[in-house]
Amino acid sequence: MGNRGSLYRICLIVLSLCAVQCGKKLSKSSPVEVTIVPDVPIVITASIEGAAGKEAPWFSFKVSLDNQTDQAFEIVALQIEISGQGSSGQLETRTLAFDPSQLDYTLNELACSYGTFGVWQPGQKKDIGVTGTTGCLSLIAKFYAGGNPKGPNANSYRYRVKAKPLGYFIDAAGDPDDRFEKFKYFFTK
Numbered sequence: 001m002g003n004r005g006s007l008y009r010i011c012l013i014v015l016s017l018c019a020v021q022c023g024k025k026l027s028k029s030s031p032v033e034v035t036i037v038p039d040v041p042i043v044i045t046a047s048i049e050g051a052a053g054k055e056a057p058w059f060s061f062k063v064s065l066d067n068q069t070d071q072a073f074e075i076v077a078l079q080i081e082i083s084g085q086g087s088s089g090q091l092e093t094r095t096l097a098f099d100p101s102q103l104d105y106t107l108n109e110l111a112c113s114y115g116t117f118g119v120w121q122p123g124q125k126k127d128i129g130v131t132g133t134t135g136c137l138s139l140i141a142k143f144y145a146g147g148n149p150k151g152p153n154a155n156s157y158r159y160r161v162k163a164k165p166l167g168y169f170i171d172a173a174g175d176p177d178d179r180f181e182k183f184k185y186f187f188t189k
Contacts, residue, residue, distance in 0.1 A: 027182075028069060028178050029069070029073075029180050029181045030182075031068035032068060032073075032120075032180075032182050033068065034064075034065060034165065034182055035063070035064040036163060036184060037061060037063075037064060040187055041059040041060060042189055043058070043148070043157035043159070043189065044056065044057065044058050044059065045057050045157065047146075052144065053144025054144055054146050055147040057150060057157050058144060058146030059145055059148075060143060060144045060145070061143055061163075062142055063078060063127065063128045063141075063143070064126065064127045064128070065120055065126065065127075067120040067122055067124050067125070068123070069122060069169075071170070072119055072120060072121050072122065072170045073119070073167055073168060074167045074176075075116065075117040075118060075167035075180065076115075076116050076117065076167050076168075077117070077165075077166040077167070078097070078143065078163065078164070079098075079163075079164045080095070080143070081093055081094070081095050081161065082145060082149075082161050083160045084148060084156060084157075084159040084160070085151045086149040086151070087150060087152055087154075088152065089152045092149040094148070098143055100116055100117050100130050100141075101113060101114060101115070103130050112135075114132075116130070117141060117167075118130070118131065127140045128140075128141050128165065129141050158187060158188060158189060159187065159188045160187055161186050162183050162185050163184050164182070165183075
């Protein structure tokens with residue numbers, strides 16, 4: 001009877017935990033798919049003079065979003081957290097934020113400035129980027145993350161990265177309705 005009673009209690013606990021988990025309300029962002037391109041970015045170990053974000057060791061990537069919700073959303077920034085082994089051998093984490101204005105430029109007398117990474121309609125899949133106004137380029141954003149931890153012997157370049165697009169859902173009037181909350185973990189090599 002002891003084994004049967006223990007088995008019964010274990011089953012009861014597992015079912016209780018499942019019921020608690022199933023009862024959680026998912027965020028409105030849950031159906032959105034976040035894809036990192038390439039899925040495992042390669043770390044470059046040499047700096048490129050004068051190039052922002054390319055201080056060794058660095059890596060680059062793009063982000064694609066697939067809106068499988070029934071509401072449009074807008075992305076206004078991208079935050080990443082990079083975790084890796086520091087020079088002391090301990091885990092170090094640094095946070096970087098990217099906003100569309102980092103892609104602003106002036107060509108001759110045409111000033112192009114960007115305030116958003118885009119709006120995703122229901123069912124739309126596209127890369128994070130910026131859309132230009134008259135005479136300005138529309139660009140797919142490529143993000144560069146440099147100056148990362150090097151490890152105790154300057155030889156550890158595998159990072160765990162959390163990419164978090166920041167934005168909000170848009171109501172029928174075009175106003176912010178709810179926070180966009182989604183992230184994706186990926187690794188470098």
